[in-house]
Amino acid sequence: MSTLKVFFRSIRWIPAHLRYGLIYLEIWMRVLVRGLAIRPHLIHCHDTPLLPIAVTIAWLCRGKVIYDAHELESDKNGQTRWMAWCTLAIEKFCWRGVDGFVTVSSSILRWYMERFTHKDSALVYNSPVFNRDPVQDVPEFKGRYFHRKYGISEDQLVFVYLGLLGPGRGIETLLKVFTSQEVRAHVVFIGRGSLRETIVNHAVQNGRVHLHDVVPHEQVVPLVRTADYGFCMVECVSLSDYYSLPNKLFEYAFAGVPVLASNFPDIQELVERFQLGLCAVNEVDAIAHAVIRLQREGRQRMTSDIESLGWKAQAERLLAMYQRLTPTNGNVYNVK
Structure with a gap:
């Protein structure tokens, strides 16, 4: 498989709409020529x-x-x-x-x-390769990595959010959840996106909110494995989101980390069938109630057979x- 270098992408002086049309036409012709050759x-x-x-x-x-x-x-x-x-x-x-x-x-x-x-x-x-071999672990991420990095006490849970830090991902809701005095757990956000600065500002004001640097794809599961729970809260901003099964749901599962996820039909069906964690309505009170419940239950690990979900x-x-x-x-x- 090879990547096409599109000539018109580098021509910035052409008006945007015209340039996009020329880019599409160039891709059309080049893919057509290559396809006919193959x-x-x-x-x-x-x-x-x-x-x-x-x-x-x-x-x-x-x-x-x-x-x-x-x-x-x-x-x-x-x-x-x-x-x-x-x-x-x-x-x-x-x-x-x-x-x-x-x-x-x-x-x-x-x-x-x-x-x-x-x-x-x-x-x-959209699931990664499932590998039971712990050799893939990154030495830096051994044990309670997040607790060590952020000085979190052992009796406090660490929730991790993995993915795009943008609108429609429930991030603003999660930030509100972790302002509650009853929520003693910490949340770590990992990703890129337009809401990074918002998270940084909350982290300055709230010692239970943290932003972690993005890591290479092959290190995602070893990193997430050091958390206690993962967030997969999706907002119903489109039909595609409502019907989605996000990549992060599978990454949490293969890391052995239970998930707190949206109660959307496909997500909830998979979570319940494979006992991946807990589902909740994507609202501040409902998520806070679920987090408090998990605080009482303490740290857990997944034990379900999820090999059929692997790549x-x-x-x-x-x-x-x-x-x-x-x-x-x-x-x-x-x-x-």
Whole structure:
């Protein structure tokens, strides 16, 4: 797999809307030329704007297309109405040329199957590789790392928030929760985003709020493992968020850290089925009540068998679809 260097991205003097159009046209032509050179039997398309290109190449090469929707693409956080309409229009226009469909939650899969016609489909979670071997641990993160780093007493719990520090992630709500006098636990935020400065300001005023530097992806699970609980509180700012199964939910699980998560349908179903933790309404009082309850119960570790959630199991589902669509094991062209 290689990355295209797009010429028009570097031309800043062209007006933004025109430049974006030229960028899209350049990508369209270059992906088309490369696709025709490869003549793939199967195209795995990860991005809605590139779906028309994927369908075109498949038609010209008599190949097949898998459309991989990592979210409910036409109804997601931060999307304008115009972009939502364009996304839905592209999906409707190209759907006839799609042979297989992949997505990340049961509700999103059901939404697409009900909105459009049925396709050969697969549910593939956005989960990391599951490895029971503690050799992957980072020496610096051994034991009660967060307690040592922030001078937290052993009898106080540490909750960790992992992911984008932006609107729609419940961060402002969590900051309010940890101002409560009844909440004696600490919270550590790990990530990048527009609310970093807000968290820094709260940390200055509240000794139970902390901001940790971002770590490389391979160190995320070893780092999170040193916390007591993880937060996966998502706001219902879009249908995609409501139906989501965030990556962090799986990262907490593989770290052996119980989660306090939103009571959205797919999240709650997974949390309850695999005993990953506790769900609550995404409101200050409800979350504070849950945190206080966990303070009484103390530190816990997960003991459930979650091997079926790991990437190995997800990859098997994906490979099974590849084999159904291309039984002769032909060329696969990833477009994203």
